[in-house]
Amino acid sequence: MDETxxxxxxxxxxxxxxxxxxxxxxxxxxxxxVFARSFSDHQTVEDLxxxxxxxxxxxxxxxxxxxxxxxxxxxxxxxLRQDELRRRYRLPPTAGExxxxxxxxxxxxxxxxxxxxxxxxxxVRAAIDGLPESQRVxxxxxxxxxxxFEEIAAMLGASPGSVRVRASRGYGALREALxxxxxx
Amino acid sequence: MTRExxxxxxxxxxxxxxxxxxxxxxxxxxxEDEPAPAPATDALARLxxxxxxxxxxxxxxxxxxxxxxxxxxxxxxxxxxAEHVLWIGMVVVxxxxxxxxxxxxxxxxxxxxxxxxxxxLTPPMPGPMDLVHCARFELxxxxxxxxxxxxxxxxxxxxxxxxxxxxxxxxxSAGNAALAVLxxxxxxxxxxxxxxxxxxxxxxLLGAAVAAPRWLRARGDARADA
Numbered sequence: 491m492d493e494t495x496x497x498x499x500x501x502x503x504x505x506x507x508x509x510x511x512x513x514x515x516x517x518x519x520x521x522x523x524v525f526a527r528s529f530s531d532h533q534t535v536e537d538l539x540x541x542x543x544x545x546x547x548x549x550x551x552x553x554x555x556x557x558x559x560x561x562x563x564x565x566x567x568x569x570l571r572q573d574e575l576r577r578r579y580r581l582p583p584t585a586g587e588x589x590x591x592x593x594x595x596x597x598x599x600x601x602x603x604x605x606x607x608x609x610x611x612x613x614v615r616a617a618i619d620g621l622p623e624s625q626r627v628x629x630x631x632x633x634x635x636x637x638x639f640e641e642i643a644a645m646l647g648a649s650p651g652s653v654r655v656r657a658s659r660g661y662g663a664l665r666e667a668l669x670x671x672x673x674x
Numbered sequence: 675m676t677r678e679x680x681x682x683x684x685x686x687x688x689x690x691x692x693x694x695x696x697x698x699x700x701x702x703x704x705x706e707d708e709p710a711p712a713p714a715t716d717a718l719a720r721l722x723x724x725x726x727x728x729x730x731x732x733x734x735x736x737x738x739x740x741x742x743x744x745x746x747x748x749x750x751x752x753x754x755x756a757e758h759v760l761w762i763g764m765v766v767v768x769x770x771x772x773x774x775x776x777x778x779x780x781x782x783x784x785x786x787x788x789x790x791x792x793x794x795l796t797p798p799m800p801g802p803m804d805l806v807h808c809a810r811f812e813l814x815x816x817x818x819x820x821x822x823x824x825x826x827x828x829x830x831x832x833x834x835x836x837x838x839x840x841x842x843x844x845x846x847s848a849g850n851a852a853l854a855v856l857x858x859x860x861x862x863x864x865x866x867x868x869x870x871x872x873x874x875x876x877x878x879l880l881g882a883a884v885a886a887p888r889w890l891r892a893r894g895d896a897r898a899d900a
Contacts, residue, residue, distance in 0.1 A: 514718055540721055547725050611704045618705075632684070633702050636677045639684055658688035665694055668701050 495559035503550050513559075514543055520635065521567055527630040528571055528623050538574060542567045561641060564631070568645045571627070587648040591624045591656075610671060617667035625660030628653055 493512070501509035521542055525535040545566050553562065576585050579593035618626060631637045631645070639657065643650040675683075686695035 511718065514721065518717065536717070540717070543721055544725065610701070611708065614701060614704055632681060633699070634706065636681055638680060654688055657684075661685060661689050661695075661698060664702070665689065665698050668698065671701060 496555060499553055499559045500555045503553050503555070510547070517563060518543075521563075524564075524567060524627070524630055524635065525571065527618070527626045529574065534574065538567070538570050541570050545570070561637075561645065564635070564637070565645045568627075572646075575623070587646045588652065591652075594622055594624055613671060614664075614668065617664050620667070621660050621663055625656050625663070628656045629660045629664070632657055 495513065495516070498509045498513050498516075502513060518539055521539045522535055525538045529535055529538070542563070546563060549566075553559075572587065572590060573583075575581075575590050575593075576583065579585075579590065579597075581589055581593055585593075618629065621629070627646075628642060631642045632639065637645070639650050639653045642648075643653045646653065682695060682699055685699060686692040689695045689698070
């Protein structure tokens with residue numbers, strides 16, 4: 491049976507570098523998927539994944555083994571996502587999640603694409619890519635990473651209510667874009 | 675209730691219709707089985723290399739460069755040789771560059787390239803204008819590392835305040851070296867060296883000032899996360 495994240499994290503904090511490798515191999519693809527949902531360029535995604543594990547490593551003494559590992563890792567990742575967005579929107583380091591959403595809205599709302607691609611996967615991907623980043627990240631964490639709205643709110647430093655609103659808008663737009671499409 | 679059921683229930687809550695939530699949940703599941711894009715093959719090796727660099731290395735490097743850039747010239751020439759006008763000019767330029775490098779790396783990059791190219795295009799001039807010629811050599815060599823930092827920042831690489839300070843200090847030291855080689859016979863050489871050394875200190879202090887609030891905030895966040 492696979493070791494739990496917490497067991498691996500405990501071993502890693504205790505100095506076992508093979509446990510770090512196991513955590514990296516386990517979470518690197520998932521983090522790449524999360525960052526790729528927010529940023530389209532491959533290099534930024536790779537850099538953010540690296541930065542997440544580097545920050546994890548430098549803060550490993552502060553890990554509390556009695557608490558779950560995954561929220562801790564994702565909170566670090568979401569902090570780096572916010573740093574990158576602040577840089578892109580030229581916002582000060584103190585700007586929080588709500589300020590990022592506001593800056594995104596000022597850039598203009600993207601249009602959800604009604605793709606006529608033959609494959610369902612392509613149509614779903616096109617519909618998600620057409621959402622604003624602030625909604626894509628919530629849907630990625632909720633639907634694909636199986637995190638609750640409460641957990642996502644804590645990771646983003648936002649209120650659960652605002653996360654629900656973003657999810658509601660994102661899922662609503664996807665429902666319209668994929669209306670009548672048969673799930674295989 | 676399993677986690678998947680909980681997610682489905684939350685989807686139904688925000689969509690207001692459990693049946694539509696189930697349909698959308700099923701539609702989105704097509705992306706679950708997709709293989710993740712291939713990672714960089716050396717991702718773990720690169721990370722391991724970065725992990726062995728301790729956090730104190732960059733500040734230590736800055737201090738080392740500072741020490742070597744200032745101890746010699748100051749010991750040789752003495753503070754009395756400083757030319758106040760040049761020192762004030764260095765303060766203004768350093769302040770402007772530090773602010774620009776953080777906010778508008780493209781501008782710094784263009785400035786660095788211009789500073790590097792202009793001295794090559796103009797010949798040395800006799801008399802007092804020769805001082806300007808020497809200062810241009812300094813500027814050319816000092817700007818190149820900072821220009822590289824600005825380029826890295828522009829290309830979405832993270833450039834921290836400490837990195838900027840190190841780049842600025844390296845640039846200033848390189849400028850110092852260029853001055854010593856190319857204008858060693860000029861009577862105001864001592865003043866330029868001291869002015870430049872002051873610029874090194876100022877660049878490092880500004881880098882630290884930029885880095886410190888982020889470092890303190892990151893420390894606070896990490897404590898909160900834990």
